Amino acid sequence: MDKSMTSAAEAVADIKDGASVMLGGFGTAGMPDQLIDALIAQNVGDLVVINNNAGNGETGLAALIKAGRVRKIICSFPRQIDSHHFDAAYHAGKIELELVPQGNLAARIEAAGAGLGAIFTPTGYGTLLADGKETREIDGRFYVLEYPIRADFALIKAHRGDRWGNLVYRKTARNFGPIMAMAAKTTIAQVSEIVPLGSLDPEVVVTPGIFIQRVVAIPQASGALA
Amino acid sequence: MSRWSREQMAARVARDIPEGAYVNLGIGLPTKVANYLPMDREILLHSENGLLGMGPAPTPGEEDWELINAGKQPVTLLAGGSYFHHADSFAMMRGGHIDICVLGAYQVSTRGDLANWHTGEPGAIPAVGGAMDLAIGAKETFVMMELLTKQGESKLVEACSYPLTGLRCVSRVYTDLAVFEVGENGAKIIEAIDGLDIGALSKLTRLHLSE
Numbered sequence: 001m002d003k004s005m006t007s008a009a010e011a012v013a014d015i016k017d018g019a020s021v022m023l024g025g026f027g028t029a030g031m032p033d034q035l036i037d038a039l040i041a042q043n044v045g046d047l048v049v050i051n052n053n054a055g056n057g058e059t060g061l062a063a064l065i066k067a068g069r070v071r072k073i074i075c076s077f078p079r080q081i082d083s084h085h086f087d088a089a090y091h092a093g094k095i096e097l098e099l100v101p102q103g104n105l106a107a108r109i110e111a112a113g114a115g116l117g118a119i120f121t122p123t124g125y126g127t128l129l130a131d132g133k134e135t136r137e138i139d140g141r142f143y144v145l146e147y148p149i150r151a152d153f154a155l156i157k158a159h160r161g162d163r164w165g166n167l168v169y170r171k172t173a174r175n176f177g178p179i180m181a182m183a184a185k186t187t188i189a190q191v192s193e194i195v196p197l198g199s200l201d202p203e204v205v206v207t208p209g210i211f212i213q214r215v216v217a218i219p220q221a222s223g224a225l226a
Numbered sequence: 227m228s229r230w231s232r233e234q235m236a237a238r239v240a241r242d243i244p245e246g247a248y249v250n251l252g253i254g255l256p257t258k259v260a261n262y263l264p265m266d267r268e269i270l271l272h273s274e275n276g277l278l279g280m281g282p283a284p285t286p287g288e289e290d291w292e293l294i295n296a297g298k299q300p301v302t303l304l305a306g307g308s309y310f311h312h313a314d315s316f317a318m319m320r321g322g323h324i325d326i327c328v329l330g331a332y333q334v335s336t337r338g339d340l341a342n343w344h345t346g347e348p349g350a351i352p353a354v355g356g357a358m359d360l361a362i363g364a365k366e367t368f369v370m371m372e373l374l375t376k377q378g379e380s381k382l383v384e385a386c387s388y389p390l391t392g393l394r395c396v397s398r399v400y401t402d403l404a405v406f407e408v409g410e411n412g413a414k415i416i417e418a419i420d421g422l423d424i425g426a427l428s429k430l431t432r433l434h435l436s437e
Contacts, residue, residue: 103359
């Protein structure tokens with residue numbers, strides 16, 4: 001079994017127009033920039049993207065939005081000081097926004113990965129973001145019914161991986177990576193280094209390889225470099 | 227009218243955070259509370275993007291852009307701190323493991339409803355982030371805000387007119403003029419700036435207050 005790919009371009013080659021794509025990252029930390037660059041280069045569009053934000057600055061998701069490839073974004077916090085490409089697309093009516101509280105976003109992604117049919121969450125109860133949704137009182141507390149969020153692909157960034165797809169992450173670049181890896185049909189991880197089997201301590205593997213379909217080494221994107 | 231500065235408000239909140247507490251400080255004014263946490267207490271700061279035991283900003287030149295806080299600014303990790311993924315991070319909130327969160331607000335109602343995520347203005351891009359999870363998840367939710375808007379309207383209100391973040395979730399409101407306890411018994415004055423009595427505060431807020 002060898003899940004390693006020779007390039008980012010090879011890793012994303014079968015992502016087609018209209019695909020749903022989870023992108024790891026909280027702001028720029030954990031954003032798989034090189035996989036996104038490869039996606040932009042192969043000219044796919046009409047994408048539904050799931051990420052915490054809606055792009056920062058000029059790289060990663062911001063570049064994908066700037067290139068006009070995103071039809072809809074599901075996220076918790078689009079409006080930021082450096083989200084100008086999203087802001088412009090939104091005000092021009094070129095991108096659809098589905099706003100989800102951050103913890104519900106994480107829980108719905110995790111539910112998809114865990115094979116659950118739905119979850120009851122207390123977050124958002126009684127607010128605009130739960131309008132029209134089914135609610136239930138359980139043990140004196142009120143909950144909102146929310147459905148899993150799954151995707152055709154997840155593109156994530158980790159620190160090190162092996163050819164079976166076992167991953168360890170780096171600091172707060174971990175964020176959505178481990179749960180998105182579980183929730184997509186095909187998960188592609190860019191890592192700074194592919195190491196031999198057995199060299200990742202099994203006690204500290206964060207994402208077991210079963211959740212990963214492809215790994216690609218992007219050495220120049222390693223470590224603390226943004 | 228004299229008022230507490232933002233620094234004094236932060237110091238006042240910090241005084242109420244006990245030894246051993248797990249605390250989440252919201253973006254903006256609440257972030258200042260970190261500067262006033264008593265050195266003799268071990269208090270662990272949580273950041274929604276996956277860390278516990280958050281330390282101060284790094285010295286210039288030492289920034290690591292994979293070690294950031296919820297406001298996406300570089301931070302450090304204290305010895306004994308840890309990293310985790312987003313589902314775990316929000317389980318810490320929603321599951322009631324975080325003792326105290328401190329948030330900013332547009333409005334708080336006397337029964338503890340919070341409005342802090344959206345002005346509802348046409349054309350404004352809504353953004354919620356972790357506010358709804360924090361507000362209802364932490365064991366106690368403190369709000370820090372100026373008591374009055376620039377137009378002199380009270381932000382402590384009978385019922386919020388801005389879109390709600392959470393229902394009956396706030397327990398305490400720290401303002402530049404007074405500190406209030408809020409909840410099912412309404413708003414109670416805990417402390418007020420010198421010279422501001424219940425009569426004056428009731429007039430400013432147009433609320434029925436107790437003390």
